[in-house]
Amino acid sequence: MTRHADPTQVQLTADGRLKHFLTTEGLTKSLLTEILDLADSFISTQERAVKKVPLLRGKTVVNLFFENSTRTRSTFELAAKRLSADILNLDIARSATSKGETLMDTLWNLEAMYSDMFVVRHADSGAAHFIAEQVTPGVAIINAGDGRHAHPTQAMLDMLTIRRHKGTIEGQTVAIVGDILHSRVARSQIHALKTLGAKEVRVIGPATLVPKEMAALGAKVFYDLEQGLADADVVIMLRLQKERMSDALLPSESEYFKLYGLTEAKLALAKPDAIVMHPGPINRGVEIDSAVADGQQSVILNQVSYGIAVRMAVMAMAMSGQASEQAAEKSQGETL
Amino acid sequence: MSTMTLTQVHLVDSDLTKENPKSSLKSVDVIIENGTISHIVAAGEGQQLNQQDPNNTVINADGALLLPGIIDLSAHFHNVASETAAAAKGGISLLCAQPNSHKSITDTPAAVNLIQQASDDAGNSHLLPLGALTQGLKGEQLANMHGLMASGCIALTNARAPIKNALVLRRIMEYAATHDTLIMLTAEDVNLSGGGKMHEGPTANRLGLTGIAEVAETTSLAQQLLLVELTGCRAHFSQLSCARSVAMIRQAQAQGLAVTADVAIANLLFTDADVDGFDSTFNVQPPLRNETDRLALLDGVNDGTLAICSNHRAHDIAAKKAPFAAAEAGMSTLDTWLPMMLTLVKNNELSLGALVNASSVLPANILGLTTAIKVGNLANMVLVNSNNEVLFTEDTLISAGKNNPVLGMPLVGEVRLTLSEGCEVFRA
Structure with missing residues (x-):
């Protein structure tokens, strides 16, 4: 009924x-x-x-x-x-x-x-x-x-960023990394990316922060950052809130950075022309290395x-x- | 001396068992004298019996169904007068009043008397007070369980307030077993619920609402069943919502434990998918779960494992006019509970026999009452045109709570007459 x-x-x-x-x-x-x-x-x-x-x-x-x-x-x-x-x-x-x-x-x-x-x-x-x-x-x-x-306006500005830097959204492989569970941005991005014809949308993080139900939205779930980044065209890093540690979702910022933080070495697994995005404000050294945030492939300031x-x-x-x-x-x- | 003669009723046999869930219908006349059923005779013979009595009220039922008194195992009453009137119009004879429903928590004999008085004053469907298991429903210290029962409680419960400490729970069960007191429990590990407001599943994830996992109910139920086994108390589990829970109750019953259980009517009609659109009407405790759970709960009702309760909770408009998670939990269902069940019968999801069993026979057995339509019994019954379409709107609801989930939806089941403890409490 x-x-x-x-x-x-x-x-x-x-x-x-x-x-x-x-x-x-x-x-x-x-x-x-x-x-x-x-x-x-x-x-x-x-x-x-x-x-x-x-x-x-x-x-x-x-x-x-x-x-x-x-x-x-x-x-x-x-x-x-x-x-x-x-x-x-x-x-x-x-x-x-x-x-x-x-x-x-x-x-x-x-x-x-x-x-x-x-x-x-x-x-x-x-x-x-x-x-x-x-x-x-x-x-x-x-x-x-x-x-x-x-957070639909954030998602649409991310779509605009992808379109302006990659020419089109169609056919792109997009990896969204981090706290998917609590992220309104990720949910809005997934809907927009699927509708606009992205080839594959990946969500990457530990099981405490990536609900398996994300698959029902059309995203592919990865628990391993290296596998998830392979041949990605777009890498979107999400902000990690400090509360996640006290909520027993994660052990520590340092362990999180080791496993899911974006470094130059890990970014090298994505396509060479991959772009790096972040809805801000960024936590340098927690979800993203400064060298990547300020690097050639970063389009974070354009997003704003x-x-x-x-x-x-x-x-x-x-x-x-x-x-x-x-x-x-x-x-x-x-x-x- | 007053007499009421109901002619041409289709009597639904209340003598239903698990082995014989198919109900039989027979056309009879039923005579009630001074509130007690005095004759059940073949259709057409009843009218001669009381022709001379000037106070004889004759109601030609014209083939309407006569069901044994419907008993609600769980309802909340803020306003006793309006809500028992809604129950009377809704065809419900007896209702268990949750201990957190009236003006105070029912943890003292005085509070029990207050509810009994309010019920008597209203003169509608009769309330059966449920007493609190713990003082202030805080889940810490035992309430005066024996005293509450002596003052007229039908059973004791902590409503949905958690008893977090398993040792306290064990003590409650031991004490209840000592006095053979029926206790009503809910199954929810509130830590596992994690402040969730709906079923954990794809809909919750899509809407960004915190989900309540199935294990929040099943781990708690498993723990409590083991404690029931240990203590040997009589326990009724209120408002189960998961398929797995039904299987666990079946297994416990097969094992010989004195456990029974019910399901809220909402969980038989709706699923978590109905929360789509953030409609706060569907913010309920326990949450609406998925279609697999709904079907398993229906199976549990159809095979006689589960009773059905209204889990009625009337809210004022402001309590529900808020974003989903910020709204108060609960649905107003007393006006429409019976039509909701009859609509399930019409949709072939519930058998009529199972309806009678789950809403009358089983609750009566659990509470140690009888509402069977038999000569010598006090009249608790409802006369209903089960095929007549009914449509409820905010204006036609008697309940003060307009947070009803079936407003504007076509249902079947027009209540014509309700008798509660021998008294006529509603006639169309």
């Missing part, structure tokens, strides 16, 4: 346009490609002296961060500003909800300020999804990371600048999807 429609379709309008951006799962190849193409076009505007485009002029975007984040929040802020939107930053991690206000109460208060878009980061998986189901029609929700579930363009693209697309849905509903109302 079930009473649900496909949950990934909450983010789409009736005619298949993006109106929220909650997850890369369930989106078509053409829609993901549209995001990348639009982001590409914004990269060229970013290199101009005047960086603003007027796509979100008069719109109010609220950065709703229930988890602390400086980098992701700043790139969303810059993206909104470059789209000419007004932006309000709310650091909920240090305000209302810690005073006992529920997520719903916070939302209703913010909606009363007539915002057009919420960029949401929350520690609970499904939080952005939940908010998208609760908000007034016409308000777009962009997921800036929910629990372990999804592409992040703004990708966020501009999904914000513009979701706002336009909302507008078209509102217009469609209005005209339907008139014909009735």
Whole structure:
């Protein structure tokens, strides 16, 4: 028995346009490609002296961060500003909800300020999804990371990075290394990579950090870094949180680095032209050796600048999807 | 003197055993005098018997099913009046009230009296209080187990609060065995559950939700079964969720241990796949597991190993209006429990005989009660049009909890009359 429609379709309008951006799962190849193409076009505007485009002029975007984040929040802020939107930053991690206000109460208060878009980061998986189901029609929700579930803008900037450096995503062998279990980035990357035609997606780490169920998402599980890196085109290193040691998931940082840290010698097992990525912030000497992080094959800093363009693209697309849905509903109302 | 005559009922034979799970239906008239079943006669003969009685209520059942009183082995009551009314309308005669349900924890005779009083005041389906096994349900010190039973508890349980110390558990079982007290246990190693909110499997991984592994239930069940064997107590395991657990209960019963078990209705209808979309309605304890587990649990019910409970827990809207993991666990099911079971019968997943066995005969045996439809017994029964479609909405639910999983879903089973301890508590 079930009473649900496909949950990934909450983010789409009736005619298949993006109106929220909650997850890369369930989106078509053409829609993901549209995001990348639009982001590409914004990269060229970013290199101009005047960086603003007027796509979100008069719109109010609220950065709703229930988890602390400086980098992701700043790139969303810059993206909104470059789209000419007004932006309000709310650091909920240090305000209302810690005073006992529920997520719903916070939302209703913010909606009363007539915002057009919420960029949401929350520690609970499904939080952005939940908010998208609760908000007034016409308000777009962009997921800036929910629990372990999804971080779709990070995944799309990684796709853009791969496409710009490797020409295409199709046919690439991509190895994702590290704490897959807790990683919303990895989950969003796997969905996007599979849809965009990657040849093979590998997840590499110890069994405590790599659930065997990852195979159900279409990833190939490796417990050995050397085997997993063999002939890879793209190597994505994930950040290792310090808590993993106290949670009895790992013995020590040093043992982890010895087994799963990326060194030049290990990177040599991948294809010679393989690129190295990391969603940041990096732990030098824990998951990645400094020589690799700063080396020829590293594209880590490029990822950051592409992040703004990708966020501009999904914000513009979701706002336009909302507008078209509102217009469609209005005209339907008139014909009735 | 009051008489009620039910004519043309299809009586479902409650004399069901594991060896004879196929129920037989016979068309009869049933007469209830002052709350007690006085006559069961061939259809058409009942009406003559009480023609002169001016207080005779005649209900033409017109072929509706008459089932023996349904007993819920586990429900939570915050608001006794609204929830027992929901049970009455839902066709349930008797309900075990979990010790953490009412205004206080049922670990003293005074708290037991409070529940009994609230149940009497409501005048709906009758509540059977479950007392706490440990003081404050903390799992540390034994509650006054004998005193709680003497004050009217039907059994003792720690609800789903863990008893982490196995030595405490052993002492509880020894003490219960001393007084032949029925204890109701749950099987969950909370350390292995790891704060999880749903079944550990592909759906949990995809949604990024922490999973509760099957071993969190089975290792705990194995440990407790060994302690039951050692202590010789009578133990009922509430709300099992895994296929392996059913096999373990079967094996323990074959071994001769005095153990019984039940499954929550939700686990017979839904799986972890229903959590997709982060619907917090499906955040329940124990979690909904996979299809293999669901089918094994149905097998366990169909072969008479498992009873079925509602595991009802009404929540206000705010408790469920949150991201999945942040929402309170539990489903509101009393209004729809019987229709949910009858829908399983309609879908050929459950036999009617197994339904009666699992929701009435077995619970009665476990609790040492009888709700069989036999002359001389107090009337506990439900009259239901088992083929009539019913559709529940938030507005038609009597329960204060709108966190019901089958709203808007077509079910079968329209309850026409519910009798609890000889009293009419609902009539459509």
